[in-house]
Amino acid sequence: MAAALLPAPAAQxxxxxxxxxxxxxxxxxxxxxxxLFNKGTATVDVSGWILKDDDNGSKFKIPSGxxxxxxxxxxxxxxxxxxxxxxxxxxxxxxxxxxxxDGFGWSSHSGPSWSRxxxxxxxxxxxxxxxxxxxxxGSGGGGxxxxxxxxxxxxxxxxxxxxxxxxxxxxxxxxxxxWAAQNSGRLxxxxxxxxxxxxxxxxxxxxxxxxxxxxxGSGSPDGEAVTLTAAGAAGGAYVAAERNGDASGTSRLSVxxxxxxxxxxxxxxxxKEWNLTxxxxxxxxxxxxxxxxxxxxxTLTAAGxxxxxxxxxxxPNRYGAHTGGVFFLGVEGTGTVYGHVxxxxxxxxxxxxxxxxxxxxxxxxxxxxxxxxxxxxxxxxDGRHRTMKIGASGTFAPTAAYDRPSGMPDLNNEGFxxxxxxxxxGGAKPVYWSDDGNTGGHALRRGxxxx
Numbered sequence: 401m402a403a404a405l406l407p408a409p410a411a412q413x414x415x416x417x418x419x420x421x422x423x424x425x426x427x428x429x430x431x432x433x434x435x436l437f438n439k440g441t442a443t444v445d446v447s448g449w450i451l452k453d454d455d456n457g458s459k460f461k462i463p464s465g466x467x468x469x470x471x472x473x474x475x476x477x478x479x480x481x482x483x484x485x486x487x488x489x490x491x492x493x494x495x496x497x498x499x500x501x502d503g504f505g506w507s508s509h510s511g512p513s514w515s516r517x518x519x520x521x522x523x524x525x526x527x528x529x530x531x532x533x534x535x536x537x538g539s540g541g542g543g544x545x546x547x548x549x550x551x552x553x554x555x556x557x558x559x560x561x562x563x564x565x566x567x568x569x570x571x572x573x574x575x576x577x578x579w580a581a582q583n584s585g586r587l588x589x590x591x592x593x594x595x596x597x598x599x600x601x602x603x604x605x606x607x608x609x610x611x612x613x614x615x616x617g618s619g620s621p622d623g624e625a626v627t628l629t630a631a632g633a634a635g636g637a638y639v640a641a642e643r644n645g646d647a648s649g650t651s652r653l654s655v656x657x658x659x660x661x662x663x664x665x666x667x668x669x670x671x672k673e674w675n676l677t678x679x680x681x682x683x684x685x686x687x688x689x690x691x692x693x694x695x696x697x698x699t700l701t702a703a704g705x706x707x708x709x710x711x712x713x714x715x716p717n718r719y720g721a722h723t724g725g726v727f728f729l730g731v732e733g734t735g736t737v738y739g740h741v742x743x744x745x746x747x748x749x750x751x752x753x754x755x756x757x758x759x760x761x762x763x764x765x766x767x768x769x770x771x772x773x774x775x776x777x778x779x780x781x782d783g784r785h786r787t788m789k790i791g792a793s794g795t796f797a798p799t800a801a802y803d804r805p806s807g808m809p810d811l812n813n814e815g816f817x818x819x820x821x822x823x824x825x826g827g828a829k830p831v832y833w834s835d836d837g838n839t840g841g842h843a844l845r846r847g848x849x850x851x
Contacts, residue, residue: 570625641689687733706794730761
């Protein structure tokens with residue numbers, strides 16, 4: 401059945417006119433959520449504003465200190481206050497609880513989302529779930545049609561039989577070293593095996609991978625992805641984790657830094673944790689961070705990257721001491737990518753929200769030679785890959801979508817890494833995938849891509 405806008409509220413003065421209900425989710429893994437969008441040109445403080453369903457007796461009060469910058473969205477989980485039914489309404493009021501700002505009604509559950517297209521101004525329709533990110537208004541998401549893999553069609557195994565078992569996830573290549581995060585709570589340092597593949601480093605306690613711990617030495621981070629900064633391994637390995645395996649039913653969306661250049665023991669204790677859970681839309685405990693990559697500040701500023709928190713060009717100096725770049729993190733449950741500046745003092749600032757156009761993001765890789773961001777899905781999306789670049793508007797926009805190589809089965813590939821330009825030969829360079837399912841006893845596979 402068709403959804404319909406409620407009768408327009410009485411005319412009001414700005415800034416209320418600029419805030420609109422932009423997305424509503426009534427069912428699925430992230431149900432009972434309402435997203436607001438600022439379609440204006442000034443930041444609006446929405447502290448104390450009221451969200452209601454079709455029952456005036458139930459309400460959700462937006463927490464104090466909540467504001468929306470121009471062109472940004474924020475989702476609110478209203479489940480504790482009321483549920484959104486198959487035939488219901490979402491209504492937004494000023495703090496007085498009686499002045500209607502915006503409303504939307506529907507007569508069937510979202511599938512999976514009721515979304516405005518374009519954001520803030522268009523009509524509602526069923527679309528992919530993109531809470532906190534731009535709505536998926538393109539055909540199939542992102543406006544790109546998948547084409548053949550831009551490299552060789554054949555794929556070969558790149559590890560020994562039965563080395564890793566299941567759960568090998570994120571990858572990151574640092575020249576002659578391949579770093580691999582295993583979501584059962586281990587980090588691997590892999591070196592070349594002499595035949596085009598990789599084997600565990602046998603030095604300094606790396607032969608069986610190293611067990612990860614939270615700061616203080618406790619817990620078991622469910623590390624799904626790993627990346628380095630411009631400092632390389634000497635600057636620490638940054639692992640994205642979605643939960644503590646010792647409390648597996650609770651979401652804990654964190655980035656953890658590990659010193660990987662000293663010590664010969666079998667475990668690593670994080671030197672710092674940035675817990676980003678409170679500032680992001682709620683997701684299931686096994687639906688959180690699956691991907692991480694880092695992009696230098698200089699690259700972002702040269703491309704005119706826009707900071708969503710200010711609505712202006714990204715200014716690294718605004719954030720004080722940090723790693724000299726922005727960490728981009730992909731969420732499995734929503735397919736959304738978030739950009740955060742992780743400050744040395746432990747604070748974090750969100751500067752970007754990107755709709756991937758895919759139902760899940762399992763890996764992110766920044767390819768500096770082509771100035772493009774790779775977004776990778778597993779068998780949830782038939783092994784598809786997307787690329788994005790920073791466009792004229794200062795935001796990431798899709799540039800291409802690719803099917804997996806025709807010679808590779810539809811594996812549960814949760815990791816992807818590209819070799820550097822120094823490995824280009826005959827117009828192609830190696831790429832690698834990690835298969836969480838360890839199909840046929842192999843967790844790593846290699847292929848090629850055009851340089």
